[in-house]
Amino acid sequence: MPDLITLPPPPLVPGLGPIAGAALFLDFDGTLVEIAPRPDAVVVPDHLPGLLHRLTEGLGGALAVVSGRALSDLDHFLPVPIPKAGDHGASLRPDPLAPSVLPSLPKVPAAWRAEADALAERHPGALVEDKAHGFVIHYRQAPELEDAARALLAGFVAEDPDAFALLEARMAWEIRPRGASKATAVRALMAEAPFTGRVPVFIGDDVTDEEGMDAARSFGGQGWRLDDMFGTPQALREWLAEAASSR
Numbered sequence: 001m002p003d004l005i006t007l008p009p010p011p012l013v014p015g016l017g018p019i020a021g022a023a024l025f026l027d028f029d030g031t032l033v034e035i036a037p038r039p040d041a042v043v044v045p046d047h048l049p050g051l052l053h054r055l056t057e058g059l060g061g062a063l064a065v066v067s068g069r070a071l072s073d074l075d076h077f078l079p080v081p082i083p084k085a086g087d088h089g090a091s092l093r094p095d096p097l098a099p100s101v102l103p104s105l106p107k108v109p110a111a112w113r114a115e116a117d118a119l120a121e122r123h124p125g126a127l128v129e130d131k132a133h134g135f136v137i138h139y140r141q142a143p144e145l146e147d148a149a150r151a152l153l154a155g156f157v158a159e160d161p162d163a164f165a166l167l168e169a170r171m172a173w174e175i176r177p178r179g180a181s182k183a184t185a186v187r188a189l190m191a192e193a194p195f196t197g198r199v200p201v202f203i204g205d206d207v208t209d210e211e212g213m214d215a216a217r218s219f220g221g222q223g224w225r226l227d228d229m230f231g232t233p234q235a236l237r238e239w240l241a242e243a244a245s246s247r
């Protein structure tokens with residue numbers, strides 16, 4: 001079935017030209033929605049889930065949200081049956097109607113999580129967020145914690161560097177298992193219909209998105225930084241609505 005949608009040029013780089021036969025890979029926090037003080041405080045515009053659903057249909061199913069979030073969080077904020085990858089590629093659900101796929105990856109020891117809790121409890125506003133195989137220490141509401149959180153998690157990773165990596169996020173430090181990334185998520189999705197053979201376009205705002213962008217480029221596609229191509233999540237949402245209305 002031919003695509004119903006051709007991606008229009010991004011607003012800040014109109015010279016790029018439209019893209020036919022695209023597969024869209026969209027980051028969530030800071031890209032589809034604005035950054036909020038806490039992970040549970042993001043505001044999802046009412047129209048966004050429906051817009052993503054329409055776009056996915058218009059792209060023959062070739063749209064995925066690729067996020068650092070757990071799949072349960074993505075399902076909560078975006079309750080629509082579209083392909084999703086969570087936990088920075090450590091949890092995949094290419095078929096929105098099938099169970100998620102959890103690649104075999106190491107999981108952090110419970111003792112590390114307990115020590116992170118103990119540290120966060122000494123800093124009001126700090127948060128520890130669980131992932132399928134690791135966890136995050138958020139210091140957005142406790143900025144004095146940045147160095148201590150990095151040191152604690154770097155020390156854990158040094159105990160088992162073959163299994164885990166330290167990830168710098170936006171006002172947060174995360175331990176994630178080696179072997180999963182937004183690049184592995186893009187490659188896994190591109191190996192399956194309806195993504196295979198399409199021109200992947202990965203859109204993200206963060207350093208963790210660079211791997212996804214590189215993977216998209218390796219398939220002959222493009223990696224777009226939100227700041228450079230759209231400016232704001234609001235501008236991206238308007239561009240997505242323009243793409244959807246081209247059906």
Ligand SMILES: O=P(O)(O)OC[C@H]1O[C@H](O[C@H]2O[C@H](CO)[C@@H](O)[C@H](O)[C@H]2O)[C@H](O)[C@@H](O)[C@@H]1O
Binds near residue numbers: 031034036140206
């Ligand atoms: O890959 P993403 O979809 O961009 O997710 C990255 C992380 O986003 C969340 O944390 C970030 O956004 C929060 C809400 O705006 C903000 O409060 C926090 O400071 C940011 O680091 C999420 O909580 C993480 O699990 C994601 O890995």
